[in-house]
Amino acid sequence: MGKNNTVFLEVIEWFDESGREIAHRVPESGSGEIKYGAQLIVRESQSAVFFYQGKAYDAVGAGRYTLTTLNIPIITKILSLPWGFTSPLRAEVYFANMKVFPNLTWGTRDPVAFKDSRLGLIRLRAFGVFNMQVVQPTLFVNTIVGTKNTYTVSDIEEYLSSVIVSRFNDYLGDKLDTVFDLPGQYDAISEGLKKVLADDFSRFGLMLSGLYINSITPPLEVQKAIDDKSRLAIFDDVNKLLQMKAAMAIETASQNQGGAGPGLGMGLGFMMPSMFAESLKGTGTNIRDALRCPDCQNPITEEARFCPSCGHQLLIYQQCVKCGKNLPPHAKFCPSCGQRTSERPLPVKCTHCGTENLAGSVYCNQCGEKI
Secondary structure (H helix, E strand, O other), X not given: OOOOOOOEEXXXXXXXXXXXXXXXXXXXXXXXXXXXXXXXXXXXXXXXXXXXXXXXEEEEOOXXXXXXXXXXXXXXXXXXXXXXXXXXXXXXXXXXXXXXXXXXXXXXXXXXXXXXOOOEEEEEEEEEEEEEEEOOHHHHHHHHHOOXXXXXXXXXXXXXXXXXXXXXXXXXXXXXXXXXXXXXXXXXXXXXXXXXXXXXHHOOXXXXXXXEEEEEEOOHHHHHHHHHHHHHHHHHHHHHHHHHHHHHHHHHHHXXXXXXXXXXXXXXXXXXXXXXXXXXXXXXXXXXXXXXXXXXXXXXXXXXXXXXOOOOEOOOOOEOOOOOOEOXXXXXXXXXXXXXXXXXXXXXXXXXXXXXXXXOOOEOOOOOOEO
């Protein structure tokens, strides 16, 4: 540098040591005296934009350029003719970093309002990452960089994040009906939001090469409601399982009832709703270790009519003294183990309709009333 602060450039190149610079001006302090015949080296991940008298004239890609007549036609024609191709050219060069800048973050500073069709107006937080790339270096330098000697990711990341959040709010309101539909929708929301943001980025010569949603988080009370709904779904499945096992046990009992006639089946039909209610009511309460299913040996409640674990029918028929299995009416031998049955207890008479029922019956097999 001379006394008049003139910089004579013979080799023009730039290395991004930080990995965060998007654009860099050479020379860093003002413009320079670019000698005729100077070497310009542009790497694969770069593009060079030439400025003269405050105006961008040309942009070149990767390669080595000698500032002569044929290599850069626009620059040579405008700048070299007044000096007969021998005088130095006073100008500056902006290098634009054309690589992809990954893992830039975006997210909501404050929760955003969302009208849920099932929960009403709630507030959501959203966070994610995005990838950005310069695709039009001249437009980017003119609209964003201006006259700064360096322009980094930190200078623009916050602005782009706010643009993404703004578009995210509108897009989510148009495309999502309820937060219960969020699981499995992240990729579709990301892809749709990326298309919406394409125009916002292209205005500055940028491209949104990737957008990813890491989380969309409702407030704690909404999370609790979602958890409760999941638990209810599990309970519904358990109830269905119990009902299925109870129905299978009743079907088995009806096949083994022998000569008891249709009265027993009718009685069981009256008993089914009550048995379901009793079994579900007693689930998890008043369980005593002394009361166990004679079939699977799992604990049962005192009021249970069917085993909640295996569906074994309880207390309707007389049970075998050896294996504990239910005995069909009038059986002399146990169909499971062959044990001879003991003398049968006296039948129980229904106080409502007078029908005689098997010993141990809790409900009348004719009218369904509790004995």
